[in-house]
Amino acid sequence: MKKHVIIGSAICLATVLILGLFWGKLPMDVPIHFDSAGNVDSTLPKPIVVFGIPVICALINGVASFSLLHKQEKRKFMFYLIPVIAVVLxxxxxxxxx
Structure with a gap:
């Protein structure tokens, strides 16, 4: 089961590659939140988005995965929910x- 923790965290960190491929096309301030009219009302600097979001997802995945290990979770897909969310994000x- 520990291999699922490692694989899941690696997937989270691999989103750096996905975001890095678009480094040149991303604006310096990346929109992260929109109001009900579709206007940008919150942004983050590009380096925080490209490097910070994957690291935060990997940390959340680690905490969630070790909690699942402690509960002796048998459903393997549970270890990959956060990595899937990281890729979608x-x-x-x-x-x-x-």
Missing amino acids: AVAVIVLAI
């Missing part, structure tokens, strides 16, 4: 920012 950032 990276793609959403790219689509909304470009």
Whole structure:
């Protein structure tokens, strides 16, 4: 089961590659939140988005995975929920920012 923790965290960190491929196309201030009219009302600097979000997702994945290990969770897909969210988040950032 510990291999699932490592694989999941690696997937989270691999989103740096996804975001890094679009480094040149991302604006210096990446929009991260929009109001109900679709206007940007919150941004983060590009380096924080490209490097910070994957690291935060990996940390959350580590905490969640070790909690699952402690509970002796048998459903393997549970170890990959945060990594899937990390990939979806990276793609959403790219689509909304470009």
